[in-house]
Amino acid sequence: xxxxxxxxxxxxxxxxxxxxxxxxxxxxxxxxxxxxxxxxxxxxxxxxxxxxxxxxxxxxxxxxxxxxxxxxxxxxxxxxxxxxxxxxxxxxxxxxxxxxxxxxxxxxxxxxxxxxxxxxxxxxxxxxxxxxxxxxxxxxxxxxxxxxxxxxxxxxxxxxxxxxxxxxxxxxxxxxxxxxxxxxxxxxxxxxxxxxxxxxxxxxxxxxxxxxxxxxxxxxxxxxxxxxxxxxxxxxxxxxxxxxxxxxxxxxxxxxxxxxxxxxxxxxxxxxxxxxxxxxxxxxxxxxxxxxxxxxxxxxxxxxxxxxxxxxxxxxxxxxxxxxxxxxxxxxxxxxxxxxxxxxxxxxxxxxxxxxxxxxxxxxxxxxxxxxxxxxxxxxxxxxxxxxxxxxxxxxxxxx
Amino acid sequence: xxxxxxxxxxxxxxxxxxxxxxxxxxxxxxxxxxxxxxxxxxxxxxxxxxxxxxxxxxxxxxxxxxxxxxxxxxxxxxxxxxxxxxxxxxxxxxxxxxxxxxxxxxxxxxxxxxxxxxxxxxxxxxxxxxxxxxxxxxxxxxxxxxxxxxxxxxxxxxxxxxxxxxxxxxxxxxxxxxxxxxxxxxxxxxxxxxxxxxxxxxxxxxxxxxxxxxxxxxxxxxxxxxxxxxxxxxxxxxxxxxxxxxxxxxxxxxxxxxxxxxxxxxxxxxxxxxxxxxxxxxxxxxxxxxxxxxxxxxxxxxxxxxxxxxxxxxxxxxxxxxxxxxxxxxxxxxxxxx
Numbered sequence: 023x024x025x026x027x028x029x030x031x032x033x034x035x036x037x038x039x040x041x042x043x044x045x046x047x048x049x050x051x052x053x054x055x056x057x058x059x060x061x062x063x064x065x066x067x068x069x070x071x072x073x074x075x076x077x078x079x080x081x082x083x084x085x086x087x088x089x090x091x092x093x094x095x096x097x098x099x100x101x102x103x104x105x106x107x108x109x110x111x112x113x114x115x116x117x118x119x120x121x122x123x124x125x126x127x128x129x130x131x132x133x134x135x136x137x138x139x140x141x142x143x144x145x146x147x148x149x150x151x152x153x154x155x156x157x158x159x160x161x162x163x164x165x166x167x168x169x170x171x172x173x174x175x176x177x178x179x180x181x182x183x184x185x186x187x188x189x190x191x192x193x194x195x196x197x198x199x200x201x202x203x204x205x206x207x208x209x210x211x212x213x214x215x216x217x218x219x220x221x222x223x224x225x226x227x228x229x230x231x232x233x234x235x236x237x238x239x240x241x242x243x244x245x246x247x248x249x250x251x252x253x254x255x256x257x258x259x260x261x262x263x264x265x266x267x268x269x270x271x272x273x274x275x276x277x278x279x280x281x282x283x284x285x286x287x288x289x290x291x292x293x294x295x296x297x298x299x300x301x302x303x304x305x306x307x308x309x310x311x312x313x314x315x316x317x318x319x320x321x322x323x324x325x326x327x328x329x330x331x332x333x334x335x336x337x338x339x340x341x342x343x344x345x346x347x348x349x350x351x352x353x354x355x356x357x358x359x360x361x362x363x364x365x366x367x368x369x370x371x372x373x374x375x376x377x378x379x380x381x382x383x384x385x386x387x388x389x390x391x392x393x394x395x396x397x398x399x400x401x402x403x404x405x406x407x408x409x410x411x412x413x414x415x416x417x418x419x420x421x422x
Numbered sequence: 423x424x425x426x427x428x429x430x431x432x433x434x435x436x437x438x439x440x441x442x443x444x445x446x447x448x449x450x451x452x453x454x455x456x457x458x459x460x461x462x463x464x465x466x467x468x469x470x471x472x473x474x475x476x477x478x479x480x481x482x483x484x485x486x487x488x489x490x491x492x493x494x495x496x497x498x499x500x501x502x503x504x505x506x507x508x509x510x511x512x513x514x515x516x517x518x519x520x521x522x523x524x525x526x527x528x529x530x531x532x533x534x535x536x537x538x539x540x541x542x543x544x545x546x547x548x549x550x551x552x553x554x555x556x557x558x559x560x561x562x563x564x565x566x567x568x569x570x571x572x573x574x575x576x577x578x579x580x581x582x583x584x585x586x587x588x589x590x591x592x593x594x595x596x597x598x599x600x601x602x603x604x605x606x607x608x609x610x611x612x613x614x615x616x617x618x619x620x621x622x623x624x625x626x627x628x629x630x631x632x633x634x635x636x637x638x639x640x641x642x643x644x645x646x647x648x649x650x651x652x653x654x655x656x657x658x659x660x661x662x663x664x665x666x667x668x669x670x671x672x673x674x675x676x677x678x679x680x681x682x683x684x685x686x687x688x689x690x691x692x693x694x695x696x697x698x699x700x701x702x703x704x705x706x707x708x709x710x711x712x713x714x715x716x717x718x719x720x721x722x723x724x725x726x727x728x729x730x731x732x733x734x735x736x737x738x739x740x741x742x743x744x745x746x747x748x749x750x751x752x753x754x755x756x757x758x759x760x
Binding site (some may be wrong): 030067083133134137140141142144145146149153155157158285289353354356359360361368 | 562729
């Protein structure tokens with residue numbers, strides 16, 4: 023009989039799918055149930071899950087992941103322009119081309135590790151960003167950004183004689199327009215598929231090898247493992263996730279600009295992953311939801327909403343509170359983000375997931391229940407025990 | 423020849439800024455083992471110290487404009503001019519050089535506070551976490567500056583006497599067309615001076631000797647009964663001062679805005695890595711080298727052959743150097759090898 027525990031992939035996926043697909047319902051009490059924001063949750067969720075496969079498992083901190091996001095967007099928009107407004111070819115093309123670029127950049131960058139790897143990825147990202155802004159204008163349309171126009175050929179659409187509407191065409195999935203809730207459900211489906219793949223990777227010998235690389239790469243090498251192909255595979259997979267996320271951005275809004283590739287955008291995904299908890303399955307999704315939700319709330323606030331919020335205080339206190347807190351909202355949202363980020367890194371380096379684990383442990387100990395420390399039982403193997411265990415596992419694999 | 427010389431000078435003064443920031447980064451890294459992503463923000467804070475000094479000096483009051491007699495006209499006149507007349511005007515004119523006097527103690531305090539308050543707790547954490555927390559700090563600092571000074575660049579002029587250009591061409595016996603802004607020449611001289619100062623400080627003082635010994639083998643120096651930690655904290659303050667004065671002096675060249683730190687930081691990190699992590703000489707050499715390369719790449723002759731080369735040359739060189747010489751130009755063995 024199938025045991026219904028969190029160790030069972032199918033059970034996990036079932037819960038996950040239900041939670042994601044019902045998001046419009048359970049997010050409505052906090053006012054986050056409108057399609058635009060939900061789409062953002064799903065898209066950045068895919069981006070962060072992919073980043074987590076590289077950073078969370080192998081510990082290689084890439085500061086240039088937004089490059090693949092941008093490449094995905096550009097490819098998808100070109101696909102819309104040249105072939106079809108159907109989204110499927112667009113996202114396939116975005117993912118594949120991002121994968122090709124990830125192979126090229128990864129092949130070079132992974133020759134180094136540690137901070138050198140971060141700087142190499144950063145260098146490539148800055149190069150792509152500057153080129154997209156200047157020389158590659160025929161492809162990227164420079165500062166204006168790549169847009170659809172009514173003169174685009176769209177060969178496939180012409181071939182299947184899809185009826186041409188007035189004005190700019192919209193993205194669709196076999197006729198179903200990709201805006202509003204249908205757009206969200208499309209992104210959510212891909213998020214679920216992406217999560218499933220990531221789950222499989224986390225719980226496979228391949229994932230174990232990546233963890234072993236994180237804990238002690240030298241040891242892996244000494245036992246005769248060539249670690250680079252594994253790293254490169256992880257890099258490409260995570261680049262393809264970013265490409266997918268980028269093409270989904272183009273699906274929900276057919277426009278691609280170079281600012282998507284800027285290094286602050288790469289920093290943002292690092293931030294989301296860390297905030298949620300890198301190296302955990304769900305952490306990055308928590309991080310994305312928290313950051314995107316508060317971005318949405320905080321950047322919309324202004325002095326009058328603050329006045330209302332603090333209206334329960336005496337008048338002089340109210341004016342003091344408002345004058346302090348107005349720097350943290352609206353335009354100053356990044357200040358809140360930076361401060362929050364510092365607090366998390368200082369006090370809770372494992373992110374939200376570590377907090378959850380701590381609370382779980384505390385509660386269980388208080389109630390006198392049995393507590394299996396997951397960090398001992400599985401994941402996050404610490405230096406010494408990790409490498410031999412993973413090696414024996416993977417050697418068994420090899421012998422088979 | 424003229425064009426060559428101009429580009430060389432252009433590269434040298436930009437390289438001077440890179441070298442100063444990279445020097446501070448390397449000092450912090452070599453002593454405390456901290457990868458400080460907030461170093462660019464310190465550069466920016468220095469520039470805004472200059473802006474603040476200038477704004478304080480030019481605090482003005484509305485007075486009747488005597489030169490216009492047809493109607494009642496008013497003009498803004500700085501207090502300093504009212505109190506001290508021409509001396510006041512001269513002080514305002516020299517706002518940027520004067521600001522250096524304030525930048526040094528302020529940045530030293532900021533550096534020490536930063537080290538004691540935040541960096542101290544991150545010695546034992548991984549480099550990734552150090553990068554992340556200082557990245558957060560950089561965001562916070564730049565947003566605070568934006569809240570106070572707004573998002574637009576603030577022009578901070580150099581003193582009038584050096585506002586023009588120096589006729590280098592006729593001085594060297596070349597063509598008369600060869601002129602170069604005075605302030606940039608001063609910046610070049612200033613950055614060389616600071617660099618030599620730091621090197622001399624480390625080389626010829628007892629303090630510097632202890633610091634160098636501590637960089638080589640911290641444990642042994644500690645066993646000799648020397649408080650290495652305190653020396654290193656002071657070195658971090660010194661790195662902050664170097665970044666601060668570099669920023670303050672750069673204000674007349676590039677009007678400071680809140681994200682200038684980030685712009686310089688990425689480049690400086692590339693500079694540090696190209697020079698070799700932990701090597702002071704490497705950082706300075708690579709700073710000037712990359713500055714010069716960038717300035718030559720922006721010549722039209724090169725741009726005609728490789729369009730856009732000026733934008734990516736630094737990163738391209740960084741990639742090549744890291745692949746050919748994995749430790750950078752002058753990196754030592756065993757530093758950041760993991």
